[in-house]
Amino acid sequence: MRVTLGIPNPHNKVCKLKKSLYGLKQASRQWFQKLAGFLNSRNYQQSKNDPSLFLKKSASNTTILAIYVDDILLTGSNSTEIDSIKRHLDDEFTIKDLGILHYFLGMEASYINEGIVLTQHKFTKDLLQLQHFSHKPATTPLPLHCKLTNEDPHDFSDPTLYRTLVGKLNFLTHTRPDLAFATQLLSQFMQTPKQSHFDALLHVLQYVNITAGQGILLKGEANLTLQAFSDSDWASCPISRRSVTGYLILLENSPTSWKSKKQSTISKSSSEAEYRAMQQATSEITWLVNLLEELNVTSLKPVTLYCNNQSAMQIAKNPVYHERTKHIEIDCHFTREKLMEGLNLFTYSKSIG
Structure with missing residues (x-):
């Protein structure tokens, strides 16, 4: 920082920064550390699976606080604790309580009898106005x-x-x-x-x-289960000949996580491409199961993973295939490891692809 005007003999002097200023590279990090420290002092524990999630648990209640920079979502089973943490946040940082969730980071939440509908209708309208077509x-x-x-x-x-x-x-x-x-x-x-x-x-x-109003429905269910679907389009890229992975994970009947991504290496067979897709889906399943267990959603194992390639399923189940799969990276055999642990249950499905 340059020495401000009015300081006598400013030559060979610098300013000592006692607080992080808005806009500096480290400002967001300093802000998060301060907020996290405050929440820890209120007995909120940082999630091991998502650093932006803070939890406060008791024998019968759980309060959940999700952070995105300076926007906060707060929910839980104890309304007294929710009111208490809002008061303390306001005393410490001066917050604005926006009430029940309706709009957050461009996503709109609507409430119906079946559950919560998430859409991005306003964002979609703004997107379409950028281009005449x-x-x-x-x-x-x-x-x-x-x-x-x-x-x-x-x-x-x-x-x-x-x-x-x-x-x-x-x-x-x-x-x-x-x-x-x-x-x-x-x-x-x-x-x-x-x-x-x-x-x-x-x-x-x-x-x-x-389809501007289309979104996803998060249903409320008494007994929640996870199921996943993985697929791969072998060598579909005409430029690199790499395959494309796709997976979808449902919490009961609600879409929770999905991805479509080109694989990082070239697969030598459709079975290998499908196996890599299973590995990516399994990684996401592992993270989701750990996160949901932190939120007291248990009894999720084993998670059924649907695949339409019998050979890929056999590779995951049978280590004797080493001669045909020894070129596959070690991290792909993560799928087999999780199967042996009982996290996954593979099921063949003809309806994929």
């Missing part, structure tokens, strides 16, 4: 048999617009699992987008336009 309805996120490459000789004239729209689509996937595959595909061409890539992006926007 034909309002011809599109019934699929991408055109049928869409294969995008870098061979198109026509560069798109406004790469910044392309990156902006794809970035917003990526944020929209927080409540729209149906857009996950299309978004990961379009994200591969952010550096030098072509006209064909932008045409595919416009098709996605046409689909979003007619």
Whole structure:
């Protein structure tokens, strides 16, 4: 920091910073440390599975506090404790109580008899206003048999617009699992987008336009179970020949976690590609089970993982396949380890793919 005006003999002097200023690189870290320290002093324990989650448990009650920078979600079974922590937060930091959750980080929460509906309707409307496009309805996120490459000789004239729209689509996937595959595909061409890539992006926007109010329903159930589905599109990328992993995890019948992502290495067979997809789904299952057990949601094991490749399931179950799978990285055999621990239960499903 430069010495401020008015200080006598400012040469060879510096300012000692006693508090972190807003906008500095370490400001967010300092803020989180201060907030975490305050919560710890109120007997809130930081989650081992999510550092932004704080829990206060007693024999009969649990209070949950989720943090995103300076936005806080607070819930629990003890209304007295909730009122108490809000008062203490207000005394320490001067907070604004916004009441029942309706809008948070671009997501809207609506309450119906079956549970809570999460949507991003306002964010979707703002996204669609960024670009003029034909309002011809599109019934699929991408055109049928869409294969995008870098061979198109026509560069798109406004790469910044392309990156902006794809970035917003990526944020929209927080409540729209149906857009996950299309978004990961379009994200591969952010550096030098072509006209064909932008045409595919416009098709996605046409689909979003007619499904603007779509979201996810989080149902309230007495007995919660986890089930997962994994799949892989072997060597689907025409550029790198890498496979694409996809998985979906349901808490009872509510979508909880999903992903569509290109695999980091080339798989030599469809079985290997499916096995890698199972590994990524298993990693997510492991994290979710540990997190839910912290929230007192127990009796989740074993979690059923559905797969449509018998060979991949046998690789996970049978270590005798070493000769055919010794080139697969050690971390992929994490799937087999979790199966032996009883975390997973693999089930064959013909309905995938």
